[in-house]
Amino acid sequence: MTMEMEVMHSSQQDMNLIDILWKQDIDLGARREVFDYNHRQKEHELQRQLELEEEKRLHLLREQEKALLAQLQLDEETGEYIPCPPPSAPLQSAITPLEVTQNVAFTEDNRDAMSFDECLQLLAETFPVEETENTSVCLDTTSVPMMSPEQPALPLATLSPGPLLPSPSPPPPPPPQPPQRMSPDLEQAWMELLSLPELQQCLNMQLEDTLETTTYPLPNSSESQNPDYTFYPMTGLTEGETNNVNVCSAEFMNTFDGSVPSLAPPDNLSQMKTKAPQLHTNYTAESFCDVFYPNAIPEQSSGQHGLEGNESDTMSDIPNKPPFTAADLYSLSPGEVSDIGKQSRVAELPDSDSGISSNTSPNASSPGKSVYGDGSFFYSDSDMDEMDHNPGSAESDYSEMFSINFQPDDYHLAASVSGPAGQKQQEKKPKQHKSDLTEESGHNDAPFTKDKRRKRSDVRLSRDEQRAKALKIPFTVAMIINLPVDDFNEMMSKHQMNEAQLALVRDIRRRGKNKVAAQNCRKRKMENIVGLEGELDSLKEEKERLLSEKSQNTTNLKEMKQQLNTLYLEVFSMLRDEKGNSYSPSDYSLQQSTNGSIFLVPRVKKTFIKSIGNHLPPV
């Protein structure tokens, strides 16, 4: 009792002090509740209660995912998990569910899904303090249809606990909003989120986990039509490992570009803008994913845990992540929203439930390219090379695919520098994203900016990088290209690589060097052009100068001739013969001999006089 009294006494003193402080701060906008311990305690209890409920939901979803996984069977040939098909189910049957999913995502769930504001309000009520800030951002992401298969977790558990399985439950897409609503502030918020080093690491890890293969499934194979899982083999995944974060981040990265712009309510932009730095500091990748995909981790842990060795996931895995379909991804890609037909086609060829980024969506001026590239995405490296050697066939598509699936701008920096330096550069990636996306968002009416060209170059470079990652080349592309031949050979000798890897490394080095050579060549060509233009100008100037000099010389020559003629006549007029008569200029002329002597020569007798010239009298 004594202690309680002391506590109460001290609490009373605290409250008095708080009152004083509050009165001092009231003009600063501080509410009285801020200093109210009881109020905060209630909030804390409410928060804990809600957290417990959330955990229960997560547990339930884990169970659902396990049940879903149980319906999958491992394809020993491809190492992929595919849904247990009905005995007579044709290949196309594997595609159909995705289409259904896509349709559902665009129709039915739109009606039942929480609106963005509702979600935001719910989260704001649920997590009144810091979580509210973070989850508000999360809601932004979860409300994005392109987000990830885990997105529907929250609304799935809270709003539509009905038929969850086996039919894939599409995400509860928020009401489609025009891309114009995307603002630079929102992009900045996303950039802040993306600046999380853990996310960058996740992005790298997803690439490092790609399966080492020399051949890819056939492009038309439905099992391999999910290019995303070609590079998400989930090798060595164990439950709870960072690959959960990996997948999460990858999908997050993919959703970032395209999905966000169209969904961010302007109302929340300011909030996101101000909260983003907090996210940056408070959230690790795991917690980040936990918040963004409440049931994502369990799903990835249990659902894809068994996908070890899969070099490409299959359509069958799509139902595992029903809310996240390629159609969803494309649905919000700027400029592609209206092209539902192509989206459907993409859904048939699941581009990637993690790979498509809006970064390339606007860049993918030709969505058909992406669709077309789906096939090439699964070509073996040799096939890729063949395509490379067949310009116009599938090369560009192939590169486009890589650009779609692998944030080339980011990875370019990551791969160009290895080690901690590379990590540092990775941390800078969001800035590049930010600038790019800011520019893109700032030019919604003109989605194509000059950065696109730079992006294309990044895409191309990224292609080799991705191929290197796909074949698990233990070097960075920058190293492969830039190392001196001796160091390069030494490096190669230190690693045992198969033929495909060696060929790829050689090709990468050749292409990289040739690219630099081409750039230098063009640079030299331009310099030559500039130099020649300068030389042309100087030659023109010299020509003008010479013409002027010629004109001046001509004038001078005329003057000299005039003077000479005058002098000639003057001298001639002074000449007299023996009789004192003057010589006529028409009959005589003055000529100078080689020894300087001047002779008077009769014009008519010129030839004759020449013969007797020496006998003529000197003048």
Added chain:
DNA sequence: GCGGCGTGTCATAAT
């Protein structure tokens, strides 16, 4: 739709 421009890539010759 067409043309210009920038870029990557390939083929080939030169080094």
Added chain:
DNA sequence: GTATTATGACACGCC
């Protein structure tokens, strides 16, 4: 003979 470099030509994307 091989690797590298230089360059013309082509394809592609973007404007």
